[in-house]
Amino acid sequence: MLRDTIKTETVTAMKAKDKERTAALRLISAKIKDRDIEMRGKDVPDDDAMVIDVLQKMAKQRRESIQMYEDGGRTELAAQEKQELAVIEEFLPQQMSEAETKAKIEEIKAELGAEGMKDMGRVMGELKKRHGTELDMGRASGWVKESLS
Template sequence: MSDTTLRDAIKTATVTAMKAKDKDRTAALRLIGAKIKDRDIEMRTSSKEVEDDAMVIDVLQKMGKQRRESIQMYTDGGRTELAAKEEAELAVIEEFLPQQMGEDETRAAIDAIKAELNAEGMKDMGRVMGELKARHGAELDMSKASGLVKAALS
């Protein structure tokens, strides 16, 4: 995306979906917009300044994680129609997330940080995870990355 922020892209997509009378997509996009507004309200009381796209990405990642957990629970419980609804929402959410790093790229990033910090064992896990999140937080699933960092440090 050129000059537009992620927030603007989501608003534009919402209007487009409304005009196309795509009810499910509109509902998912409105849900994203509501979560972003909630975070805006939370941020008013926070002293930290966070770059807007980074904040929006964080909101989207949390929403995606919730959808994946719900899909798993619904699938396990045999509620395929509810799982399908969550999958549709997840697809809309993922449209706005940056391309995720693959496992090989993630391992390479972990190895680079490990070497840079002279990380040796599990005692350094917090430092490595912190640096990994700072550098690649937007394009990583941190829960998966955590397992890879554990494996690299053990």
């Protein structure tokens, strides 16, 4: 399980006295624990999928922060965010390429008989259900819109 891998890596980083990596791993663990608290009493179908969702959100936040820090000339803060992003990305599954994603969109569109923008929700829902952990839904949304228009 991904959660166990993160715990093991945290212990390894602590033993190696790698402060930056330990801090990033602790941030990840804290976010996962926050999500656990949010999900109390609710049915959580797949723990790894939940952990991947948390990691994807963290990665997206880091990318946005890096861009803002670089635009603001705060290179030292951007460097710290880049380092955290590198640790987060170690635990994310390999992301699908643009071509692979567009092929999956076309496949789902054909299966559902989707023809126009009115079907975007159905296509996005099915895409997320099948491949949510392997792609950036923000970018995929644009491609679905492009495909349906």
